[in-house]
Amino acid sequence: SAVISQKPSRDICQRGTSLTIQCQVDSQVTMMFWYRQQPGQSLTLIATANQGSEATYESGFVIDKFPISRPNLTFSTLTVSNMSPEDSSIYLCSVKGASTEAFFGQGTRLTVV
Amino acid sequence: GNSVTQMEGPVTLSEEAFLTINCTYTATGYPSLFWYVQYPGEGLQLLLKATKADDKGSNKGFEATYRKETTSFHLEKGSVQVSDSAVYFCALSYTGGGNKLTFGTGTQLKVEL
Numbered sequence: 452s453a454v455i456s457q458k459p460s461r462d463i464c465q466r467g468t469s470l471t472i473q474c475q476v477d478s479q480v481t482m483m484f485w486y487r488q489q490p491g492q493s494l495t496l497i498a499t500a501n502q503g504s505e506a507t508y509e510s511g512f513v514i515d516k517f518p519i520s521r522p523n524l525t526f527s528t529l530t531v532s533n534m535s536p537e538d539s540s541i542y543l544c545s546v547k548g549a550s551t552e553a554f555f556g557q558g559t560r561l562t563v564v
Numbered sequence: 565g566n567s568v569t570q571m572e573g574p575v576t577l578s579e580e581a582f583l584t585i586n587c588t589y590t591a592t593g594y595p596s597l598f599w600y601v602q603y604p605g606e607g608l609q610l611l612l613k614a615t616k617a618d619d620k621g622s623n624k625g626f627e628a629t630y631r632k633e634t635t636s637f638h639l640e641k642g643s644v645q646v647s648d649s650a651v652y653f654c655a656l657s658y659t660g661g662g663n664k665l666t667f668g669t670g671t672q673l674k675v676e677l
Contacts, residue, residue, distance in 0.1 A: 457607075482663060484664065484665075486665075492669070492670075493653065493667045493668060493669045493670050494608075494653070494665070494667045495667075496664055496665070499664065543607055543608065545665070547663045550615075551596040551613065551615055551657060551663070552596075552598065552610050552613055553598075553610070553657070553663070553665055554610065555600075555607045555608040555609070556607055557606060557607040558606075558607045
């Protein structure tokens with residue numbers, strides 16, 4: 452299994468500002484995924500981040516709002532830009548395991564005020 | 565498109581009761597199926613998985629069988645404990661879909677003494 456560390460674990464931010472979330476994995480992985488979990492809801496995939504290429508965004512998510520970096524095989528960042536209260540969610544980083552399963556970080560609990 | 569439907573919660577049980585959380589899916593091809601658990605304030609943990617029809621995933625007393633004929637992956641446990649209180653997510657992925665996970669809405673389980 453992979454060990455995934457996310458920072459920060461939580462933050463309270465002012466509307467209009469941006470927050471960058473970091474995801475560090477203890478092994479090299481090709482594919483990393485960013486999910487959003489809005490309060491009381493399930494997880495929705497934001498984008499897939501592969502090293503050496505631009506992230507692939509799901510319907511409803513755009514690069515200007517959620518820019519992603521993937522500088523190497525163990526690290527990625529997700530930025531939530533120009534935040535509004537509707538962006539208050541848990542953001543989770545995920546990687547694919549050796550088989551079919553996925554592993555998740557502890558998540559970043561974001562509150563926008 | 566792919567989708568996962570879970571029984572709605574919350575589900576409240578007494579300790580040592582039998583648990584069933586229903587999950588059905590719609591998918592193209594032959595997906596892998598998963599149950600993830602989210603304990604209060606934490607990220608997602610893989611509970612069990614099954615990768616082909618008639619496979620049974622099991623872990624910590626929980627079981628689920630991949631039923632292709634009924635497109636189901638119901639989660640069961642014979643005797644729940646207070647420590648099992650959490651939110652349970654059914655999910656699917658398939659290689660042709662870039663290993664992205666599609667989640668159900670989650671079922672909150674509360675176990676009381």
